Amino acid sequence: METRKINVTKFRWSRFKEGSGNYAFLVPALLFLAVFMIYPIVYNIILSFKDVTVSNIQGEQHFVGFRNYAEELKSAAFMISLKNSTLFTGLSLIFQFAIGFMLALFFNYKFPARNLFRSLMLVAWVIPSVISGSLFKWMFAGEQGIVNYILIVIGVINEPITWLTDQNFSLASTIISNIWLGIPFNMLILLAGLQSLPEDVYEAGKMDGANPIQRFFFITLPMLKSTIYILLVLGFIYTFKVFDLILVMTNGGPVNSSSVLPLHAYNLAFVTYDFSRAATVAGFMLIIVIVVSIGYLKLIRSEEE
Amino acid sequence: MNELKPINKAIYFIVGLIITVLFLFPIIWMISTSVKPVTELFAYPPKIIPSEFVFEAYVDNFVKSNKMLNYFGNSFIIAGGTMIFSLLVAAPSAYALTRLKVRGKGLILFLLLITQMMPTIMLAIPFFITFANIGLLNNYFSLILADATIAVPFAIMILRPFFQALPSELESAALIDGCGKFGTFTRVILPLVKPGLYTVGAFCFLYGWGDLLYSLILTTNESIRPITLGLYNFIGVYGTEWNSLMAVATIAMVPIILIFILIQKHIVSGLTTGAMKG
Numbered sequence: 001m002e003t004r005k006i007n008v009t010k011f012r013w014s015r016f017k018e019g020s021g022n023y024a025f026l027v028p029a030l031l032f033l034a035v036f037m038i039y040p041i042v043y044n045i046i047l048s049f050k051d052v053t054v055s056n057i058q059g060e061q062h063f064v065g066f067r068n069y070a071e072e073l074k075s076a077a078f079m080i081s082l083k084n085s086t087l088f089t090g091l092s093l094i095f096q097f098a099i100g101f102m103l104a105l106f107f108n109y110k111f112p113a114r115n116l117f118r119s120l121m122l123v124a125w126v127i128p129s130v131i132s133g134s135l136f137k138w139m140f141a142g143e144q145g146i147v148n149y150i151l152i153v154i155g156v157i158n159e160p161i162t163w164l165t166d167q168n169f170s171l172a173s174t175i176i177s178n179i180w181l182g183i184p185f186n187m188l189i190l191l192a193g194l195q196s197l198p199e200d201v202y203e204a205g206k207m208d209g210a211n212p213i214q215r216f217f218f219i220t221l222p223m224l225k226s227t228i229y230i231l232l233v234l235g236f237i238y239t240f241k242v243f244d245l246i247l248v249m250t251n252g253g254p255v256n257s258s259s260v261l262p263l264h265a266y267n268l269a270f271v272t273y274d275f276s277r278a279a280t281v282a283g284f285m286l287i288i289v290i291v292v293s294i295g296y297l298k299l300i301r302s303e304e305e
Numbered sequence: 306m307n308e309l310k311p312i313n314k315a316i317y318f319i320v321g322l323i324i325t326v327l328f329l330f331p332i333i334w335m336i337s338t339s340v341k342p343v344t345e346l347f348a349y350p351p352k353i354i355p356s357e358f359v360f361e362a363y364v365d366n367f368v369k370s371n372k373m374l375n376y377f378g379n380s381f382i383i384a385g386g387t388m389i390f391s392l393l394v395a396a397p398s399a400y401a402l403t404r405l406k407v408r409g410k411g412l413i414l415f416l417l418l419i420t421q422m423m424p425t426i427m428l429a430i431p432f433f434i435t436f437a438n439i440g441l442l443n444n445y446f447s448l449i450l451a452d453a454t455i456a457v458p459f460a461i462m463i464l465r466p467f468f469q470a471l472p473s474e475l476e477s478a479a480l481i482d483g484c485g486k487f488g489t490f491t492r493v494i495l496p497l498v499k500p501g502l503y504t505v506g507a508f509c510f511l512y513g514w515g516d517l518l519y520s521l522i523l524t525t526n527e528s529i530r531p532i533t534l535g536l537y538n539f540i541g542v543y544g545t546e547w548n549s550l551m552a553v554a555t556i557a558m559v560p561i562i563l564i565f566i567l568i569q570k571h572i573v574s575g576l577t578t579g580a581m582k583g
Binding site: 047132134138188289 | 318334
């Protein structure tokens with residue numbers, strides 16, 4: 001019965017294949033991809049080797065080789081944005097992941113309303129970042145914000161901190177907000193990973209006398225490896241381009257202390273109208289994204305071998 | 306390993322409730338601020354539940370003035386347009402990339418993955434220059450297209466596992482019944498992947514609803530600006546009117562909450578299968 005079914009399918013499929021209509025299904029997406037994604041990326045790269053500003057956007061434009069790249073590397077605003085982007089992305093990833101993992105382990109137990117709680121928390125992830133930025137701006141606001149109140153009540157600080165206008169704390173407050181945003185997604189994906197693990201491995205682990213901590217490090221972590229890799233790479237990509245949240249909360253200030261690469265590029269392009277320098281910053285971001293992706297692919301490959 | 310005794314179930318429920326409430330505190334605080342009398346905004350100690358509920362901030366921004374309502378209308382057009390456009394582009398290609406024989410599948414998927422990784426600002430600069438040159442600034446359609454650059458690759462990736470899960474005999478059966486390829490797709494396949502379409506549609510809507518960057522650079526005219534930009538300008542102009550800001554933010558969240566309540570199950574399962582297997 002089973003073999004006959006497969007034969008029929010194969011036979012029909014071969015007729016199905018002969019028409020070239022299959023490609024028609026791809027036309028809209030390929031057109032869109034080419035015109036609205038690949039073309040702009042190429043345009044952006046070309047722009048980074050030119051000298052386009054608001055004054056010559058419709059006039060004569062020259063190729064200037066790597067001059068923009070060299071000058072960006074000498075720019076203080078670029079270097080501080082690069083450093084901030086590294087801190088922002090690194091710290092966000094570590095904390096989102098760690099807290100998300102702890103919550104996933106907790107919500108992996110079957111108790112009433114856990115799915116409701118999980119969904120409610122996911123709402124935080126889908127809120128537009130303008131809204132979450134606004135509400136964190138409000139919570140960190142001035143000396144009377146609720147964050148200062150809570151920290152003073154629980155005894156972490158004695159004096160209120162002007163989070164968003166203090167050079168030492170502006171980046172930290174945006175990172176804290178971003179961690180909040182990312183926790184639900186990490187929790188959701190890790191929870192799905194945990195729920196797909198086979199129970200009998202844990203039974204065997206228990207029989208062999210492994211305690212819960214050993215089971216976590218020797219069973220859960222290794223089996224979730226590929227989920228964790230994907231999650232961290234996705235997290236990196238999302239976090240590295242975060243822009244709205246910082247724009248709303250601090251606008252990169254005070255004095256660039258919370259500026260990141262996308263915000264620096266935005267300011268170059270749409271505040272000073274130096275399009276080529278902005279494209280150069282985007283070019284640097286592209287290089288970083290490519291390096292990270294290649295690293296990820298290498299890691300996956302070495303895992304498979 | 307994760308079955309609990311009844312007493313433990315109760316404890317886990319209470320701890321879960323506490324975690325959820327603490328985690329959602331920023332949202333609770335937002336709503337509480339929006340209904341506070343101005344005199345209580347900076348009360349010390351802060352009041353989570355205001356002594357009286359004042360809806361002035363809502364009335365001022367949504368009844369006395371229709372500026373915010375105009376922003377909302379624009380957001381619905383942009384987000385709805387992003388959703389429809391992205392589904393029209395993504396569904397057939399996700400189908401072809403999963404179930405039909407086409408060459409270069411791997412390459413296309415790779416390209417989609419790569420373009421998804423691009424910093425948004427990288428697309429924004431060329432869009433601004435090109436749209437300015439061809440007179441497409443201040444246009445709903447240019448905003449929809451720009452937002453779709455985020456939504457389309459995501460939609461294709463998330464939709465694929467839904468197509469993959471269908472039994473392989475479907476197409477041949479539909480062919481025998483006399484459906485063409487396109488008929489098979491629209492009449493047989495699409496109805497079967499409805500949960501996937503809901504999930505993806507919801508996310509495309511949310512991307513359109515949440516965008517700030519593209520509306521910031523591709524619009525100069527109030528009449529087509531979305532609510533995100535309205536909120537952003539609000540912060541600049543009325544920097545300290547926190548209750549108004551929180552009222553508008555609260556209302557801007559309503560469509561998101563509604564979408565979530567309506568298709569909550571699909572969103573969670575769709576997102577996890579998509580992210581894990583995509």
